[in-house]
Amino acid sequence: MRNAGASIDPPPDPFAAVRPDSPVALPVDRQYSKEKADQNDQDPGRASGARKKLPRGVSPLPPGVSPEIFVATPPPSGVPPSPPVSLPPPSGPPEPWPMTASVRVRRPEDEPNSEPPDLGEPEPAPRHGRLRGVLLITGVLGILFVLAYGVPATFMWGKVPPGTQVKDVRIGGLNATQAIDRLHKRFDGSDQEAVGLVLDGRRVAVLDPRDAGLTIDIEATVADAETGFPSPIAVWQSFTGSRDLPLCISINQNKFAERIRRVAKEVDRPAREGAIVYRGTTPELLPPKEGVVLDRPATAKAIIRGFIDARASVKLPVTPIRPKLDVPAFGGVLATARRAVAEPITLVNGARRVQLSPELIAANLTFIPDRRGGVSPVFDAHKAVAGLETKLVGKASVAREAGFVIENQVPRLVHARMGKGIDTAKLTEAVAKVITSGGARTIPVSLAITKPSLGDEEAAKLGVKEKISESTTAYPCCAARVTNIQRAADLVDGMIVRPGRTFSLNEAIGDPATRGFVRAQAIDGDRLVIAMGGGMSQFATTMYDAAFLAGMEEVDRTPYPFYVTRYPQGRDASVTYPDDDLRWRNDTAYGVLIKTSYTGASLTVSLWSTKTYDRVDVETSSRTDPTQPDTRTDAAPDCIPMEGFPGFTVSVTRVFYKNGKVVKKDRPQTTVYEPAPKVICRAGRSPGPVKRDGAGDSTVQSEPSGQGPDGSAKQRRKDDKKQSDPSTPVTPNPNGNGNSNGNGKPNGNGNGNGNGNRDSNGNGNSNGDRKPKSNGNGNGNGGGNGNGGGNGNGGGNKTGAGANGTEAASA
Numbered sequence: 001m002r003n004a005g006a007s008i009d010p011p012p013d014p015f016a017a018v019r020p021d022s023p024v025a026l027p028v029d030r031q032y033s034k035e036k037a038d039q040n041d042q043d044p045g046r047a048s049g050a051r052k053k054l055p056r057g058v059s060p061l062p063p064g065v066s067p068e069i070f071v072a073t074p075p076p077s078g079v080p081p082s083p084p085v086s087l088p089p090p091s092g093p094p095e096p097w098p099m100t101a102s103v104r105v106r107r108p109e110d111e112p113n114s115e116p117p118d119l120g121e122p123e124p125a126p127r128h129g130r131l132r133g134v135l136l137i138t139g140v141l142g143i144l145f146v147l148a149y150g151v152p153a154t155f156m157w158g159k160v161p162p163g164t165q166v167k168d169v170r171i172g173g174l175n176a177t178q179a180i181d182r183l184h185k186r187f188d189g190s191d192q193e194a195v196g197l198v199l200d201g202r203r204v205a206v207l208d209p210r211d212a213g214l215t216i217d218i219e220a221t222v223a224d225a226e227t228g229f230p231s232p233i234a235v236w237q238s239f240t241g242s243r244d245l246p247l248c249i250s251i252n253q254n255k256f257a258e259r260i261r262r263v264a265k266e267v268d269r270p271a272r273e274g275a276i277v278y279r280g281t282t283p284e285l286l287p288p289k290e291g292v293v294l295d296r297p298a299t300a301k302a303i304i305r306g307f308i309d310a311r312a313s314v315k316l317p318v319t320p321i322r323p324k325l326d327v328p329a330f331g332g333v334l335a336t337a338r339r340a341v342a343e344p345i346t347l348v349n350g351a352r353r354v355q356l357s358p359e360l361i362a363a364n365l366t367f368i369p370d371r372r373g374g375v376s377p378v379f380d381a382h383k384a385v386a387g388l389e390t391k392l393v394g395k396a397s398v399a400r401e402a403g404f405v406i407e408n409q410v411p412r413l414v415h416a417r418m419g420k421g422i423d424t425a426k427l428t429e430a431v432a433k434v435i436t437s438g439g440a441r442t443i444p445v446s447l448a449i450t451k452p453s454l455g456d457e458e459a460a461k462l463g464v465k466e467k468i469s470e471s472t473t474a475y476p477c478c479a480a481r482v483t484n485i486q487r488a489a490d491l492v493d494g495m496i497v498r499p500g501r502t503f504s505l506n507e508a509i510g511d512p513a514t515r516g517f518v519r520a521q522a523i524d525g526d527r528l529v530i531a532m533g534g535g536m537s538q539f540a541t542t543m544y545d546a547a548f549l550a551g552m553e554e555v556d557r558t559p560y561p562f563y564v565t566r567y568p569q570g571r572d573a574s575v576t577y578p579d580d581d582l583r584w585r586n587d588t589a590y591g592v593l594i595k596t597s598y599t600g601a602s603l604t605v606s607l608w609s610t611k612t613y614d615r616v617d618v619e620t621s622s623r624t625d626p627t628q629p630d631t632r633t634d635a636a637p638d639c640i641p642m643e644g645f646p647g648f649t650v651s652v653t654r655v656f657y658k659n660g661k662v663v664k665k666d667r668p669q670t671t672v673y674e675p676a677p678k679v680i681c682r683a684g685r686s687p688g689p690v691k692r693d694g695a696g697d698s699t700v701q702s703e704p705s706g707q708g709p710d711g712s713a714k715q716r717r718k719d720d721k722k723q724s725d726p727s728t729p730v731t732p733n734p735n736g737n738g739n740s741n742g743n744g745k746p747n748g749n750g751n752g753n754g755n756g757n758r759d760s761n762g763n764g765n766s767n768g769d770r771k772p773k774s775n776g777n778g779n780g781n782g783g784g785n786g787n788g789g790g791n792g793n794g795g796g797n798k799t800g801a802g803a804n805g806t807e808a809a810s811a
Contacts (some may be wrong), residue, residue, distance in 0.1 A: 003788065022748040055253045100567040160225045166245045178220050183218045184650040184710035195306050196313035197263060199423060203313065204266055206670060207303060212259040220248035247308050256300065262667065264294040273369055273606050276337045277578055278362035280513045283337035285330050287321035295319050302734025316761050324369045325402040333367050333375045340365060340377065340435040346442045349392045360384060363514035367584055380433040381424040383510065392445060393420045399450040402459035403494055404593050411593065413456065413462045422452030459737055462498070462591025463610035469550035474566055481520035481535030485603055489541040489596035491515065497592040500557055503583040505540055505575055512536065512577060526677055528640040530713055539603065540582045541640045544573040546605040547584040551616045555583040562647060570620060570671045617655045623648040631673035635682040644678030
């Protein structure tokens, strides 16, 4: 049971119920006496709580309490009586508990005699007049606010705030519908204007806003003008000045990101590491070159700003990428590179011996940065011994890869064969040791069982079963560059590009100086020169066009600097070993077989695989932005004259069909052709005027911009670099290459063993065994004094060096 706590009633007096005549002995101060009772009755100051005299017959005991309990009980017989019972004396008054001295700090208010604090005079109550003044000021300010804000805001409600303009269009004070109509009249069609993308002052791409998913959003622009109830700030701005509202645009994020990715693909250029390569057997430093990568977030912002501001072009922001080593790191390696090709290296397999000539070593040796921060030699042993392995191992023992031949327009599998081969990894290490450490230049080769890299089963699964594309280009007969074109065709014929692999023309052919090529006409910048491998770019153009028509993915391609009429416009390619390459990727699920063929006047490249598309069509735009050539005079002894040709811009687009429907369409690919200058040679060795082989033009001399010289240099990036070997005298046009004014064919284009003089008298017979095609003399004697045999101003009226040249009509 819960403790109920102390009682709130006063404690009862235990002696109050004892009668005066009770035998119970009371304390002296509690004993009753009549005198004391009378005194108490007469004492007026006695407390009202004092005990009063009870009426007679009224018991002072509580109900149920018998007075007998207070009567003394006589003791039993024999027991002496007990002394009178008395209660203990009452306790004295309470005394304080003794305490030690307290450490509590005594406050002044605890002092018994401390004075009460002085609270000062109470503040008087505020007067009613001050309140009335505050209310009056508040009311005046409220009225002014209503007049200055409320009234103008009510008038402006539902309209564009006054002073608002979007670019040069004022829309202030108009409602939303009127503002939208006015902006539509001004900006409709502006989102269809192309924006040029410029890098280093050169336009690299043209951005179509619709292709990039960019459109002007007029409704959102007006919505930003806040045509609802205006805020105080908007009212203030309307009175104090004007507000320029930016155009809002709508962006299709997927299209925009894809367009930025395509721009990056055109702009991004990895850093080119420096290397020591060989021109013939002369080592040259290929200097390192910074690369660039497109800053895509910054480009997106720049394009949006340019689109909003309607700029004609936007400068692309890029980030430079530095190569590993600078030019000074290669300086001490040039001496090692010279020693490496000073003598041949002999490979020995028992009694079989094969020499790697200095030219072959140079063609497969480079010095490149290594992981240790230095420059080390790298020898491509696999390519170096590709044509020599049979001599070292034996034809019956060498391994053979699977391949294909075309019989009756059907590919037939040529079976692979395992065999012995040179351990090229060990040979690479041995050659590198000889180059860096010196010593004997005779290396015993190690043989290993060689498994062909392409077996029968794998070749059969490549899906080489039909022709998927073909391209043909023409050339004049019998020029030195024709030798190079046909040599390139022989080296590439039969190669297989597997799915996902990339074909590289420079890797497939290598250095022309060591692969059977000769010096012929080429393009250096915007001029014609005589260089090693001239004509390679015509093969590259034919190869590129075949891959383009097959739907292959372009990886690296450099167009001609100026247009050549016999090539498809916008679909040409130029190469320079080792700088500029033609590369395309087989992005199909099937292998691609490359087959080449040629005649005395044309080259054909065909690709065989399984068709992914029914056909690939090419849409070619009309020529735009024509530019006229300038005229130059050159007194250099090796000058080749040129007849100028205008430049222009053209775009080509591939359209892919399947099951009779268009399934894909490439973005337009734009090519800008520079004008070919008109060059007038003042030197005595000038080979004569250069003309294009246009319709009705029978000139077949050295080729100008329209005739198709080798565009084998990416000269817009390296105009300061010559392809020709300065140590070799240039003989631009030997004897026997005269103009034919007859049927457009040269007369007497032999090997030029005559001694034609410089006065164009053509005194040297060409003595060639090529049959002439003009109406002149029979079998190419080409004789005559200037007007040569027959009707055609034939043999030998073209100015030459008179040397025993071997280059006929360096076309």
